[in-house]
Amino acid sequence: MQTPPPMRSGGQKLCSRFLLKCGFIIILWSCTKKCSPLMPRAAVPRFVQQKLYLFLQHCFGHWPLDASFRAVLEMWLSYLQPWRYAPEKQAQSNDSQPRCVSEKWAPFVQENLLMYTKLFVAFLNRALRTDLVSPKNALMVFRVAKVFAQPNLAEMIQKGEQLFLEPELGIPHRQHRLFMAPTLTGSFLSPWPPVVTDASFKVKSHVYSLEGQDCKYTPMFGPEVRTLVLRLAWLITQAKQTAKSISDQCMESPGGFSFLSWLGFSPMGTNCPYPANDLDEMGQDSVRKTDEYLEKALEYLRQIFRLSEAQLTQLTLALGTTQDENGKKQLPDCIVGEDGLILTPLGRYQIINGLRRFEIEYQGDSELQPIRSYEITCLVRALFRLSSAINRRFAGQMVALCSRNDFLGSFCRYHLTEPVLANRHLLSPVGRRQAASQTRGPRLSLRFLGSYRTLLSLLLAFFVAYLFRVGPLLCTLLLVLGYVLYAMAMTVLTERGKLHQL
Structure with a gap:
């Protein structure tokens, strides 16, 4: 088992990507009619394929889930598209439509199958754990989906998977050969074996040389990866709705925080409940970019994996987009158990990613709640002792006053009794049972003076x-x-x- 190369800095990755592009350009432009047209596909894997695959695989699994992954991503995408540096690109660059990948690149795609399929699955697993509301993360998903959605590329990858998965029955005289990577001792200009009869062997040789004979291959167009793609499509749809909700709330907020907010007399950050996101740094323009990237990425994924409109509609309905009266607040997904509300896995995901939240409200004795940051600690404690002494001394008189049915009784009830607990937003059955058992009599509270x-x-x-x-x-x-x-x-x-x- 080969150990992956050590992690590189951002500058080293940019240099590696530049050298990779230069290598493609030099090899492709040097392939004139006098040379074999299969020379680049023979030369590139011999030099960079194995080390680059191990390096990218290591980065996909260990790189932090932030925007700095863009350098690794672009290096990977540069390797996947050698046709971008082909001489005939200049003649077709004026066409506004995506350029169809020529069939002559099918051998390159097949002999680099893992670079397309396994790393794509690794990227899917990363994307499922990232915050897609961030414009930078949405851009990375869009870039990968756009590359794989190029016409004819998905068919080439699917054909390569079929060659790898088909049994080795048609070439019995090759059963004794080991699937090993080609060595550097051969000539680059030596004739390549016939493509039709040897294509399956070459694909398997590529896979086994990088992953070993006992590797477990997960087809990119199989049911497992398709499930991951549907999950990603679900997250993209949910991220679009979250970005729109954040945009609406930020639009309703005033242009800046007031002086009292700066002093801490009004809650900060309640109007725009996503302070750690890039949306705060880039403003409304980032919301537009995020929505555009995610919309196009969803469309590209639909083209690659042939998702139907009915499946996308079901994803939208599965979000449970029914909202409260104000159109914004919605509780996380949960079920009611004997001991209260129980979060489902979907509800945990919604809370972790800031998509939904519970309205946290103190439900206990208002006199015993923790001292707030806008209160004076010593003064609150002194006022509590004073009010407790007054309540013990005049408890009977206060009960008698609050029992009156005239205006004086109403006036005393307004000051000496708490609001009815039933009017509070008790979301848990446990909270309701506790509230029913905690009926308190009239009392004086001086805490507001602290x-x-x-x-x-x-x-x-x-x-x-x-x-x-x-x-x-x-x-x-x-x-x-x-x-x-x-x-x-x-x-x-x-x-x-x-x-x-x-």
Whole structure:
């Protein structure tokens, strides 16, 4: 078993790709009518095929799942398309349609079968683990799909797989030969054996020389790879919808964060819930590029593997695109068990990739929730001890006041009781059972006084009052009066809302 070559830097990969292109150009332009037309297909594998295959295979399996993989990808795609550097390319470059791969390149494709098929499967496994909402990752999927969708290339690859998989019955006198790579001792200009009778042997020799006699080959057009392609098509469709949702939410957000957001008084990043993505760096133009790359990649995959429109429609329906009333929020895929909601494998994937999420909301005692970053720790704890002492001392009087059926009782219930737990978004059956058993009586809560926001608002109110030459005592009385009027209005509105619900 040969060990793969060590990982190279980005600059070394660019140089390797440049040298690979130069090698193709020199060999192809040197093949005049006086030379054998099969010389490039004989020369290239002898020099670079084995080492390049091992290197690319190692990179596909160990390279980080980020945009730096583009250098490795372009090197691979350059090797797969020697016809791009052929002399006749100039005569057909003006044609807007994709250029059909000539049949004369079929021997090259067959004798480099693993470079096309096994590395394509390796790329599929990488693409299934990457964030396709990123424009750079979407571009890489588009590039690979575009290359393999060139006319006649998929048929050549399929023909090569058929030659490899067919039994060795037609050439009995070759059964004793070992499938080994050609050595460098032969002449490049030596005549090549007949293509028709020896094609199967050459394909098998290529595969066994790189993977060994006991290799397990997975056909590129077999059911296993087709399943991976359908999964990738499903992810592409989902990534398109996610990019559109992110774009809509970012369009609704204001042009910039307000001063209060900078101070931490309003949540940052809730309007555009994908902060780590390249969309934040590139703006709306990246959404357009992502959608364009993914749309074309999906169309190329449909052409390569002959996917029907019905299959693509089923993929779209399988996403469960039914959304909530606001058209955006949707829970991850899950089932209801005895102990609450249980995530399915699809739901785990949606959470990991940021496609859906649960609305995290504190469901416990509001007085015992963790101290927030916008609260003063020591002040919150002091206010909690003070309010607990008041609640223990006047518990009976508060219950009596809240039991009244007049306006005073409604006013006290508005301040001393929490909102009905049933109105909260309890998504788990466990949460509902716990909420039903945790009925709390009326109590006083002073925790709001420990917030930076409240203290800053009071400070600004006293500062404005000072500018108008209003004393602190009078300012305090005005604030208390204003709050009492506000609380009375809210009490009336709350009672009317309860009557409408009845």
